[in-house]
Amino acid sequence: MDKLFIIKIGGNVIDSPELLDDFLCRFAKIKGKKILVHGGGKLATRLAEKLGVPQELIDGRRITDQETLRIVTMVYAGQINKTIVAALQAKDCNAIGVTGADGNLILAHKRKASIDYGYVGDIDSINTLQLRNLLEQHDAVVIAPITHNGEGQLLNTNADTIAQELARGASSFVDTTLIYCFEKKGVLKDTNDESSVIRQITPNSYLQLKQEQLNNKPIISEGMIPKIENALKAVHQGVVRVIIGQAQEIELLINGNAGTVLQNE
Amino acid sequence: MDKLFIIKIGGNVIDSPELLDDFLCRFAKIKGKKILVHGGGKLATRLAEKLGVPQELIDGRRITDQETLRIVTMVYAGQINKTIVAALQAKDCNAIGVTGADGNLILAHKRKASIDYGYVGDIDSINTLQLRNLLEQHDAVVIAPITHNGEGQLLNTNADTIAQELARGASSFVDTTLIYCFEKKGVLKDTNDESSVIRQITPNSYLQLKQEQLNNKPIISEGMIPKIENALKAVHQGVVRVIIGQAQEIELLINGNAGTVLQNE
Numbered sequence: 001m002d003k004l005f006i007i008k009i010g011g012n013v014i015d016s017p018e019l020l021d022d023f024l025c026r027f028a029k030i031k032g033k034k035i036l037v038h039g040g041g042k043l044a045t046r047l048a049e050k051l052g053v054p055q056e057l058i059d060g061r062r063i064t065d066q067e068t069l070r071i072v073t074m075v076y077a078g079q080i081n082k083t084i085v086a087a088l089q090a091k092d093c094n095a096i097g098v099t100g101a102d103g104n105l106i107l108a109h110k111r112k113a114s115i116d117y118g119y120v121g122d123i124d125s126i127n128t129l130q131l132r133n134l135l136e137q138h139d140a141v142v143i144a145p146i147t148h149n150g151e152g153q154l155l156n157t158n159a160d161t162i163a164q165e166l167a168r169g170a171s172s173f174v175d176t177t178l179i180y181c182f183e184k185k186g187v188l189k190d191t192n193d194e195s196s197v198i199r200q201i202t203p204n205s206y207l208q209l210k211q212e213q214l215n216n217k218p219i220i221s222e223g224m225i226p227k228i229e230n231a232l233k234a235v236h237q238g239v240v241r242v243i244i245g246q247a248q249e250i251e252l253l254i255n256g257n258a259g260t261v262l263q264n265e
Numbered sequence: 266m267d268k269l270f271i272i273k274i275g276g277n278v279i280d281s282p283e284l285l286d287d288f289l290c291r292f293a294k295i296k297g298k299k300i301l302v303h304g305g306g307k308l309a310t311r312l313a314e315k316l317g318v319p320q321e322l323i324d325g326r327r328i329t330d331q332e333t334l335r336i337v338t339m340v341y342a343g344q345i346n347k348t349i350v351a352a353l354q355a356k357d358c359n360a361i362g363v364t365g366a367d368g369n370l371i372l373a374h375k376r377k378a379s380i381d382y383g384y385v386g387d388i389d390s391i392n393t394l395q396l397r398n399l400l401e402q403h404d405a406v407v408i409a410p411i412t413h414n415g416e417g418q419l420l421n422t423n424a425d426t427i428a429q430e431l432a433r434g435a436s437s438f439v440d441t442t443l444i445y446c447f448e449k450k451g452v453l454k455d456t457n458d459e460s461s462v463i464r465q466i467t468p469n470s471y472l473q474l475k476q477e478q479l480n481n482k483p484i485i486s487e488g489m490i491p492k493i494e495n496a497l498k499a500v501h502q503g504v505v506r507v508i509i510g511q512a513q514e515i516e517l518l519i520n521g522n523a524g525t526v527l528q529n530e
Contacts, residue, residue, distance in 0.1 A: 082364055
């Protein structure tokens with residue numbers, strides 16, 4: 001195994017059949033092994049509405065009661081994961097779709113916090129042997145953001161964190177690039193100007209950036225902070241490079257010709 | 266790989282958390298490699314009802330329109346498959362859950378018939394290399410009855426047929442026993458008497474049995490005919506033995522001490 005690309009896509013791609021198909025065409029053509037981590041988009045929220053299961057979000061995180069866990073398991077591991085796998089197969093990319101329970105890939109525990117998040121998982125470990133085996137026998141592994149606790153309990157788990165932990169685990173056996181796709185072309189100096197992508201961020205430059213302001217507003221918007229800090233955490237843990245950018249530009253991101261690259265100096 | 270057991274469970278087990286847990290405890294302890302093929306039980310029908318998607322059955326087969334395909338993909342490949350996998354992991358059985366799209370395991374085509382069954386698949390081929398690899402790296406493979414056509418279309422596929430085709434494919438590389446679990450202890454001479462299990466059926470004895478009557482009713486009830494004929498088809502295709510019986514007696518079935526065994530003379 002030469003190189004591994006771990007790519008996380010979010011709701012903006014999953015919720016649009018056109019964007020998703022366009023992305024999967026590009027993804028299928030990437031040379032080397034690849035992992036696709038997908039979130040759930042609005043499909044789970046919409047199903048919950050139809051079923052009359054009230055959804056509660058605290059700080060953007062879904063409180064996962066038993067009914068909601070059932071819904072996200074159905075939507076993430078069933079509908080979205082299998083639709084993506086079948087689409088990749090049609091594009092000559094031999095993909096397998098799994099959750100963290102399959103082959104005991106991702107072990108987690110129910111979050112302990114002052115707020116009861118319900119069946120939300122925080123990751124304990126990645127089974128790197130299982131990951132490696134899956135990658136050796138397939139072109140791509142498609143991962144739904146559901147893990148388990150080893151005691152029979154499925155857990156709803158943040159897809160960004162899954163991507164980060166997988167990258168950390170994979171870095172022990174292969175040159176790994178972690179790519180977070182979101183709506184913008186990268187981390188922007190000016191959120192209204194897509195041409196203002198900050199091309200590189202290091203742990204040190206981030207400390208500086210956090211202080212800087214543009215038009216009396218901080219450059220790094222509040223929403224970007226967890227994304228960047230997750231990325232820098234991955235870099236700190238040994239992932240060679242993390243790239244933040246747009247799914248439509250995936251080839252450019254991989255070649256280092258677009259997006260924001262986060263790495264050590 | 267020494268021996269393989271392919272076990273198909275149906276709605277009576279899946280719909281009962283107690284029966285399912287009991288069965289999975291027994292399943293996890295079976296020595297040798299194993300495949301579990303699960304149907305969907307009443308969960309898909311119930312979800313369709315809640316979502317107001319009308320379900321139409323012709324000769325016991327679900328007409329699968331686009332909405333229904335989405336529902337069965339969510340329920341079979343998401344909820345049921347992942348719940349079973351997590352439960353097996355807790356019982357020290359390293360299971361992986363897949364559909365026919367994953368790793369291109371089962372290729373099918375949309376059924377061509379005078380009735381339009383919608384997105385229902387008839388199987389073209391089993392990827393025995395993929396099956397073997399999955400089995401070599403896991404204790405068990407759990408299979409949801411969803412296949413694909415290689416062109417991006419998922420297809421709802423009969424679980425009995427999937428089990429039969431997998432057994433046929435696996436027989437080329439391992440001693441394979443195919444076990445169909447259903448409500449009764451086996452094929453009964455008298456459907457009201459669980460002690461009247463017919464212990465063995467061969468292609469020839471079946472022809473005779475089909476003629477026989479008990480209390481002016483045919484011994485082989487109409488509902489049993491497709492099950493037995495599926496089983497005999499598997500035997501004809503090279504599966505050494507097929508056993509029909511009850512999930513609660515799985516150890517006895519495996520040891521040949523219960524159920525109906527179908528094999529060549």
